[in-house]
Amino acid sequence: MIDIKLLRSNSEMFYKSCEDRGFDTSILDQFFDLDNEWKNNLKDLNNKKHNKNSITMEISKKIKAGEDIEDLKKTVESLNIEIEKLERRQNEIDVKRTELLRLIPNLLADDVPRCFGDENNKLVRYHGRAKVFSDDIKYFIENSGSHDYDEIDYRPKSHVDVITEMNLADIERAGKIAGARFYFLKNRLFKLELALINYAVDFLSQRGYTILEPPFMINYKSMSGATDIETFKDTLYKIENDDLYLIATAEHPIAAMLQDEILMDDELPIRVSGVSPCFRREAGAHGKDTKGIFRVHQFNKIEQFIFCRPEDSWDFFDELVKNSEDIYKSLKIPYRVVNVCSGELGNLAAKKYDIEAWFPSQGKFREIVSASNDTDYQARSLNIRYRSKEGNKFVHTLNSTAIATERILVAIIENFQDRDGKRIRIPDVLIPYTGFSEIGGDDD
């Protein structure tokens, strides 16, 4: 949620921010209409209450003095009726006003590119040495800014073909029991996933992150504080008969973990890494990536999360992105970093960097990491504050993927397969975790 005081005092910058996001600014107009009514109504209400309070005090005195109070009682009774009416109206206004306020997106950071469409995201940097099929070279150079690649004269097999041929997953039977976008992971592919999880856990705990496994379901209050209406609409699964939602990322329970708390200044920053399955309905993704395990309703993810003082949050944004980049450098997966443009940002984020890996079979860069600075937006909705010398202030929250394992399995299958698509080499840093160095090799 945005700061209502800031909105009142600096409305122009919110109008500008909403326009840059392609967001309907009539919501701001509606907000100000309601807010004015709210202020006027509050004035009336307070006057009436003041009146009532002084009469009540008078009654108390008269009782002690043994005087008659019946007339005063009647006055208070009629005041109560008026007060109740005004209060009911004030509540109505308040509910509507909060509803609108929650829809208004966060202010954009200055260096977010003002444009629409993912194709206009701004390239920040590229790293790695990619295998690029001849037909894709032009696309690769345009989208990476790099001429440093290995040209190959064949298109690597898609992960869907590889996992089917090598008996590494069963998509069909998963479809039978659960529907599309589910999977059974099998054999060495599943061991590789466990290796990725353990690798990420070790990697982040060495960098000072507290590792935790969160609840996989959380209640409405927590979820609505941690997310926005878009997430609710398109991505969340609701549990029947209980006030519970399946999490779409460990970000949700981690963010909500500290709701309604006031932290001591020296407790900050708090670095957390959560490991969890993620459940997403993927409404609005019909027809996209329908096969395999690239886009699924359930996947596992290691997430990074930071609670910090406002003045530090941009440094921590860099830290999160660096952690993720260091993971992909160590895995030797080629990637680029993009600064996501204003039209494609979520409501909570002031700024977002995506990391996109090179997928040689698809001949494309595809998102594997999303790192956001939500500034005080999420903390205000969740009411997470800390004690500073200037009083209690909202913390800033940031989140970033470390490893979304199913996607990285695909990245490994596409980038590390041999020419025939019959063997997959395991990235060196993972071998201590897998206990084998390839899938489809002689020892398999």
Place this chain on the structure above:
RNA sequence: GCUGGGAUAGCCUAGCCUGGUAGGGCGCAGGUCUGGAAAACCUGUGCUGAAAUAGCUCGGGAGUUCAAAUCUCCCUCCCAGCGCCA
């Protein structure tokens, strides 16, 4: 699931039986004093509001009453004991 105890401001605590509009301590901030600091003393300390000698705030909600932290009912969470349980 059952029985009992509990939830008061950043933290701790009084008030609840017997209804009259939240008192104290700690911490923090400012002030007096000092060369500077400590101590001592004074003032302030949540939310709404541009502000008031204004309103709100005692886990949440409803009720009784002119008036509810206080009485009644419902709910949530925490603690103890009992039961059930992978």
